[in-house]
Each structure stands twice: as structure tokens, then as C-alpha cells.
Amino acid sequence: MPSTGPRTLHLNAFLMNAGHHDAAWRHPRTQPERVTDLRYFQQLAQTAERGLLDSVFLADGLALWGNVRHNALGGFEPLTLLSALAAVTERVGLIATVSTTFNEPFHTARKFASLDHISGGRAGWNIVTSGTVNEARNFGQDEHLEHRLRYERAREFLEVATKLWDSWEDDAILLDRERGVYADTDKVREIDHRGDYFGVRGPLNVPRTPQGYPLLVQAGSSEDGKEFAAQYAEAVFTAQQTLADAQAFYKDLKSRLARYGRTEDQLLVLPGIAPVIGSTEAEARALEQELTDLQVPDYGLAQLSGMLGTDLTGLPLDGPLPDLPEERDINGNKSRFTLVAELARRDGLTLRELIARLGAGRGHRVFAGTPEQLADQLEEWFTQGAADGFNIMPPHLPGGLEDFVDDVVPILQRRGLFRTEYTGRTLREHYGLARPANRLVTAASAPSLATTS
Template identity: 60%
Template sequence: MGETKRQLHLGAFIYGVGHHIAAWRYPLTDSLGLFTFEFYKQFAQTAERGKFDMIFIEDIPALPEQLETAIQYTVPVRAEPLTLLSTLASVTSHIGLAGTVSTTYSEPFHVARKFASLDHLSRGRAAWNAVTTSMEITSQNFGQDHHLDHAIRYERAQEFVEVVTSLWDSWEDGALRIDKATGLFADPDKVNAIRHQGKYFSVQGPLSIPRTPQGRPVLVQAGSSETGQDFAAKTAEVVFTAWQTLEEAQAFYSSLKGRLGKYGRKRDHLKVLPGVLPVIGSTEQEAREKEAYLQELVLPEVGLSMVSRTLRIDLSSYPLDRPVPDLPDATSINGGKSRYQLLVDMARRDKLTIRQLVARVTGARGHKTIHGTPEQIADHLESWFTNGGCDGFNIMPPYLPGGLEEFVDHVIPILQKRGLYRTEYSGTTLRDHLGLEIPGNKFQQERHKQQQAN
């Protein structure tokens, strides 16, 4: 038998009522859906119909610093991820459920317990996107005087993930007995206190929830800085990232995959999924006109505010049709280093004016925007995938519900016909979809080593 053909992995990224900043003004957008369960149910079931690996929900526990502009002209409100994913687990059966929770503004026991609960309730479909949180104003919502420095946030995050995974392993396989005849509910010899004493956390354990159907929920990470790549190489199983060119994507893919061996991991232990915003039309001209119309709906002050926030500079006093001013590299800032550098590199490489940079960013916030027919969209995805740029994509519909429906109805069948994408789910858990093994239980492994030593 021949070798099985490598296939794409796809996430469906829900962000408000669409990823384009003016999506809520677009005539085909369900702008009131943000506040209804039916809106999210339709999104999840459409993605499952398209055989997506997972749906993904981001989260920042704060409103933007430019509060007045954000509230007046954009959609800054978001549903809390774990609450929403728990409800969506009841109306789906296969698709993975990935949610964002900050390691800077949370506690490990809470996070371990919530995602373990979701993994049980969904029968093995949970994933945690562990982020350090880049928005500095967030600290003011959690009784802190200042946002932790970038290096400290990542150091804390590494210990945070270590504690969470230890808690997920604190119940060994076979710990649950539920023997009604003898009255034995669980084997205490297989339930372990983790007794963690670290720089940032002190956690006794064990977790109050047994080992989950996936062994552990899938770990997702989204940082692309040097520190973020090392963190991902050590801990992550999926990485969300943003790149504008295939060459950039290839360099990141090679760099990140090349770091895995340092931690005793293989290349297929981690999947890299860049974000892509597809604008789809029956012709290329129709797609261009759709994108242009969305751009016309962006108020100038909104686009400027968005780019100014990312670049940490007020651009409102600069002429829109002049080049972006000289900016320092990312080492000088304390949050969102990789996205900052992405915008700086984009402006320098393509010699963009401020107006042109705003137009690039308001659609996909630094991710790649592609427009064209379904065949052209599929060609682009195939090119990045087959030429070493990624293991798949995090699809960012520009508006909802139509943006996702168009992708599922018109692009997915082309990818399936080319043998690049599944026609049916072959398993029931998110690890099944991603081709990831169930991790070994650290306490069982330690017990086995002790037995061998004796």
C-alpha cells in the first residue's frame, strides 16, 4: 500500500460577527447575532458540516485602550469562551472546541478544571489556547498596577502550563473503578497530589476531575516571537500564526519545527496553522468588488486607531498618503511583539503609505487576506501547504454567516476533490482529527521507571 497523502488541517476562527473590522456594517452580516445562541450554533454546525478540525474563539478580558472609538464604531464585545464552547458541545458531535484563556490573568487550577470539564462533556474535543495577553490595559481589570513585562509573562506561562498539565495527569488511567459491589469509587494509589512549589505558583492538587477522553485537552499557542517559538516548541500541539508571504511562512515553519528536537519532540507533534481571511466571489472581479466594498465601510478614524494601537504610536497627525514613519524593532515594546513586527515588516517591505497599511490591517489584522474564485482560494491554500509553509489554516470569515458558508460550500469541495482534505471525520476526538497521540501520563511513567529501577 502507498503512503497516505498528507492532508490539510482547518480551524474556523469566530471573531465577533466577522473578522473584517467593518463586518457589522456589511448588508449580509447578521449583526445582531452576536447576542444569540442561534448565531453561534449556526457557525459551529456549518464548520462541522465542512469537516473542520475545530472552531476557535479568541479572548482578551478587556476593551481596547481607545475605548470611545471602539464602542462607537466597532464591535468590541465578545462572549466568554468556556461558557460558549460548553453550549456548543451540546449541538455538535465531532468538531473540536478551542478556547483562549490567559496565563497572566488566571490561575492554573481553574484553567485545568474548566478545560478538563469541557473535554469530558464534549467526549474529547477540547483545546486550550494558552496566551500571555498582549493588551496592557488588561492589568487594570485584575487589580494590578502594571502589565507584566514580556519576558516575565512567558516565564510565568511556562510554569502555568506545567502546573495545568500535571493537574490533568493527576488522575492516572484506570483510577476510576466505580465498583458498586465493593463500594470502591476510585483507586487512591492512582490519584496523585502534584505538590508544585514554583516561582509563581504553589498548587497541591490533585485535580477534582479524572483524566479526560483525550488524556489531556489539546494545547494551542499563538506567539511568534523568539520567546513564543521556544514556548510553543516545548509545550504546544497547535500554533496559530500570521504571515503575509509564503517565504515568511516557510521561514517560521522551518524555525519552529526545527526547535522541537531540543525538547524530544517530532515534527508531527505540532501543527502550524496561519490565519487566512478569504474573500470569495464567483469571479475574481466580484471578489475584488466585495473586498473594496468592505473597505469603503471602514471609517478613517477606526482604521487609524486600530493600526496606532498595534504600532504603539498615534498616527492621526501624520499625512495618510506618506510612508509609515520609522519605527523601532519589537524589542522595545512590552506586548504583541510578533504582530507589531509583522506590521513594521509589511510597511517596510512593500513601501506602504499609512493609508495602504490601514487598508491591509483592517481586514485581517495582519493575517493574510486572499480574494478570488473558490478555485483561486484553493490554489493559494494548496501552494502554502505543499511548499512547506504550514500544516493547514485558521480560516477567518470576513463576515458571518455567509463568509463561512461560502468557504464550506465552494472551497471545501475543491480541496476534497484534490485529495487535500477529508470527506468524513475518521475519529471522534480533536486529537483524532489532528493526528496527535494521547500523551502519556507523567505519574504512570514515573511509576513505571521506579518499578524498572527496583
């Protein structure tokens, strides 16, 4: 049930190998040798659960990320890893990134349904499109799909997936041992989808799940991305550097919901923040500097080249950015391009300074300070119309998450901003979002298996 108490914030822990800072793996507080060890991620998820966080989240890509010469590769695929974590946690939500570009909706809908059963209703899907040539080349294509077409495909993918999740009514399983009737075939339906991208007959071979649908999450902030979010997403991870930008994004996104017949409380906005926590401000700044000092400039330049769609190799690190293309000519992550370009322009940063600024959060906001100062920042954004909660991106792991859980969460709780116990069992309950109605039940035209086979 959606909560009816005072508005409280929602916190997601974004798990990332040795941490979000690109040099985290070189820092003595991290354990990069454990990033292919299930127990390492088990410890992270259990820490998040100890902190009563709403969820943990894994990003994903369908090709080798970045440059493995200089940064720690993980190795776990999100759906398999989160399924394993479901078995060793009780309450925390489990959000996996899966692309709509190189997957089939039957497989994806089924795996999320399976994870939702496995976890007792804690599955979430961060819906992304794949926008890099490196990914396309792992799937038989030399060029990636154009940005607008990726979103067209994503929309049809969601139509199919939601219909598949609805192909079983909640009470379809009868288990009548006496009469030998396992399921009521009047309540199981083919979906018979025939569209531009997919043809899927259904039904799904998984009964309807505890949450009905996994929590639907989205993270693209381009025009296409925002419109897709307004139509489908229930939580949005976003990268915003300033309160004003975050307020504008929040208002913009919420204002788009009405045209899809949705209300503002049906979509939560969670800006990312990479908190560099110290017991004093000086200690936090020293930790931030330690991490910056461990950065490999070549790596930062390669990452920046990718974000800006511009080859920066060989340019002087202490010089300015070269001329950049326009956002409309970027076919990858459009919103990240614009954010980075504006950050450099606004603050007049050299390449080296920009690489340092992006090191901890890849464009997400970085904040170095004490737990009290961090809580102030979160409270300000939360109460000033910029956020419904936050996507917490610890620069170093596991310590950065432990510091947040042990030192920041109690402050938020004392201020009445965060739960002091889990009151729900499912991820939707944590986020205060309703369980979706089954759309096929009311669609009189949907024939059931009883009439078609």
C-alpha cells in the first residue's frame, strides 16, 4: 500500500565494483580483488539492508566498459547477481539494468518475473537503450540504432513485457487436487502482440508475480528519455549538478505525467550523488584529493572522449576543451553530453580539472563533507522540489556505503526524513508505489487459453 504518513525520502545504493570513483580500486580502503566474489556483493547488499535502504542497483553495458587497463572490471551480469543476492537478503529491493535494444521481451519479462518470485517481490528493472557501437558489434550490427528508434523499440518492448506480466491473473492457479485442475485457463491469456519490432504470442510461462510488474526505473534524461519516463517509469535516476537544474528537471518531468493519465506521486525522481564522507570537512576533502591523485589521466581522457563524442587524445591536460558537437549530433547518452559540456563551460575547467570533477561520479553530483553536511544537502534538495530521494553512489566500496549507512542514515532518521524500520515487504511498498492492475483482465477482447486452445 502507498504510505499515507509524512513524506520521507527514498534511498537507492548504486553498487559499482570497488566504488564509483574511477581510481577507487587503487585506494587502500577498497578490495578490487573481491569484485568477482559473490560474498563481496552479498556484504554490500546486506549493508544497504542494515541501513533500511529502499534498494540496491546495478548498472550494465553489453560490451567491455572503458579501458580495462586502468579501471576495475566487475564481471557479474545484473540479473544473475541480483538473483543470488535475493537469496541472502530479506527486504532490500534489487534493481537490474537490462537493455531493450539487444534483448527479446519474452526473455526479459520472464527473467524479471522469475527474480520477482525469487525475491518475494523485490525486483526492479532499470530500462535502458544501448547506444554504443561497441555494444552493437557484439550483436551482429556494425552501427547502433539511431536514438529515436531505440526509444521506439523500447516503448514497444515495454508494451509487450507488461502484457506478458499480465498474461496470468493473480488467482489463475487453482491447485484443485481433487478435480485435477491446476490452473483456471480462463485466467491465462495469449497476448498475440504483432508490432514493428516484435511478434510475441504468449502467455508468459511464469505466473503473475508478487509485485505484478517489477518496479520500472529509467535513467535517460534526454527529451526522448524524459518522455519515455513520463509514460512508463516509476523511479528515475538522474544526474543533476545544481539545485536549480535539479528543480527544473523535477518540475519538467512531473509535468509530463498528466498527459499519460498519471499523477505526480506515481514517479519518484532520484538524483545521483557521490558522497565523499569524512568525520570533518577537512578529512572529506583530503579523501577526495587522495582519490583524485590516484587518477590515471589517460583513462580519464578516454572516458571523457566517450562522454563528449569527441576524441581528446593528445590534447594538453592543462588546456581548455576543444569545440564540441551539438547535442543533436550525439547518438549516445545525449543528456550526459550536455551536462558535462555545461559543467566545463560554466566553471571554466581545464581538461585535467574536468577529469578530476568527473572522477567520482561520471557527471553525477559529488559532495565532500561531514555526515551532517551531507544530510543538510539531501534535506535541502528533498524539501526544495528537487528530489524524492537519492541514488547514492559511494566513491569507494565497501567503506563508502558503510559510512553512509552508519553515519548519515541515523541523522536522516532523527530528522524524520527516513524510515526507522521497513514497513513493507516489496520494493513497490518501500517506494510507496501501487501494485499495477492487470490490464488484460478488463480488456474484454483478450481471449483466454480456455477459448483459444
